[in-house]
Amino acid sequence: MKYHVDDRGYYGDFGGAFIPEMLYPNVEELRQNYLKLMYQDDFQKEFHQLLKDYVGRPSPLYFANRLSEKYNCKVYLKREDLNHTGAHKVNNTIGQILMAKKLGKKRIIAETGAGQHGVATATVCALMGIDCVVYMGEIDIARQAPNVARMKMLGATVKPALSGSRTLKDATNEAIRDWINNPVDTHYIIGSAIGPHPYPDMVTRFQSVISEEIKWQLKEKEGRELPDYVVACIGGGSNAAGTYYHFLDEKEVGIIAVEAAGKGVNSGESAATSKLGKEGIIHGCKTLLMQTKDGQITEPYSISAGLDYPGVGPLHSHLYKSGRGEFYSATDDEAMEAGLELTQLEGIIPAIETSHALALFKYKTFKPDDVVVISLSGRGDKDLQTYIDYFKL
């Protein structure tokens, strides 16, 4: 079984590029150039220099002593929460802004739901002095005011998406429309391992610095490069893809994904895409997708805005269907409890997205000598109000 993307942009049955004819030149330009540009020496040098000096990489691999004791195994946390801007997303936006410059683009567009990807994009645009337009649903603009303010302060223009449910899906449609109208000077920075080929593969490669570091960090700490398990939460699947990447072909490394079950997998209010999804097309790729019998996309729900996506990246659909990955889903309540537990055992307040990965211990028991590496995808500052309301702090 092959787990990396093939020449046609497929992971098994999933992936590809299902795009309107008018988008073809933009996507094709990227497809023909991304690998060539990304692996040029000067690109790699600048990318790694920025990851080091601007983002603060390598992010620590932290042995979580008290968490390990409680769950009777060896838990390591990959501290993406310590990155500049507070999550893994910046690894991808740094990579893509360099790609945009190589392609001679003068303007960046992006979509955002909760605003995290919008902030990571506005940040690298400020860094490079490039114009930035972020599309965001009108409803999301109202509920994510601090991130809207951050983007504006960083110099980005935030354009409201006024159609449909006025959330992420509609913002994405607006961004695609913009790209069709500005094919020559604009690059579209997609925020997760989703979209038409080559985006899932490109985003995964930029995020793969996570598993590259885990290998040498684990070698230092445990005397071996391979953990027994790697664990990540999945929205679109970019922190997960980066955490799994260098272990995909290592059969002895177990791959574990945790999705958002919202109020329960069968409650009608969840984002448990692999469990509930059927094959369909969203944002230019064929993947597992929550939909009605006649193919209308179902509104997803999760307490964490970053997991609130009705599809999942094509790599993950393949990992699920092929059985290479073990998929679990955690409810809002389970995630919130797991977030509080990490805070009180280790003194780390995680993003609520990340708390879903930590809820895995409710479902799976490990052996005492199992080395379990969990992607701590982001910090909880942005979620403080949700924690306050939930726990009545």
Ligand SMILES: *Cc1c(COP(=O)(O)O)cnc(C)c1O
């Ligand atoms: C956006 C986000 C996620 C979900 O996105 P993926 O592409 O699935 O990684 C997870 N954790 C944090 C902290 C995020 O900001």
